[in-house]
Amino acid sequence: MQNIIGFHYTLKDKNGEIMDSSRGRPPMLILTGAQQIVPGLEKEIIGMKKGDTKTVIVAAKDAYGPVQEQLMMTVQRSQFPPEADLTVGVQFRVNNDDQQGIFTIAKIDGDNIHIDGNHPMAGKELHFDIEITEKRMPSPDELAHGHAHGPGGAHH
Ligand SMILES: [Zn+2]
Structure with missing residues (x-):
């Protein structure tokens, strides 16, 4: 059975450094079973109730997967279009x-441009501090659309 679950999260790496947080924003609102969050996190929060708090540790393999070496490449500056913005951190x-x-x-070394196609959180163990703010049945519309409606979910 699918549920709508609202939750606040603070995401840290394994050294305790904060990478992202929903605090100060509406809680995240998801439809379970719709692959909206990493599987290792969903597996834990589906058993929680409104008001529950928990720290969920998700191994890299249950989050964004391992770093894939073949997605880290060096290409020549001349392979980019002349108007390309070649700056570290730019995504394309x-x-x-x-x-x-x-x-x-990822790095620029003269005419050698090092690019990385891994997700920024690939290879990282993720630590989520979770607080469940809402848990309810999905409406027929939400089920049909495959996502939650309302603040923190889809608006349309
Ligand atoms: Zn919708």
Whole structure:
């Protein structure tokens, strides 16, 4: 059975450094079973009730997966269009026969541009401080759309 679950989260890496938080924003609102959050987190929060708090530790394999070496590449500056913004941190979409996905410019070394197609959180163990703020049945519309409606969910 699918549920709507609202929750606040603070995401830390394993050294306790905060990477993201919903505090100060509406809680995140998800429809369970719709692959809206990493599977290792959903598995834990589906058993929690409104008002429950918990620290959930999700291994990299249950979050964004391991770092894939083959997604870290060096390409020549001349392979980019002349108008491209070649700055560390810039993201661009690649869509060709060999690769597709979002790549980030990781390092620039003269004409060698090091790019990385891994998710920024790939290879990281994630620590979530969770507080459940809402738990209810989905409406027929929410089930049909495959997402939650309202603050923190979809607006339309
Ligand atoms: Zn909708």
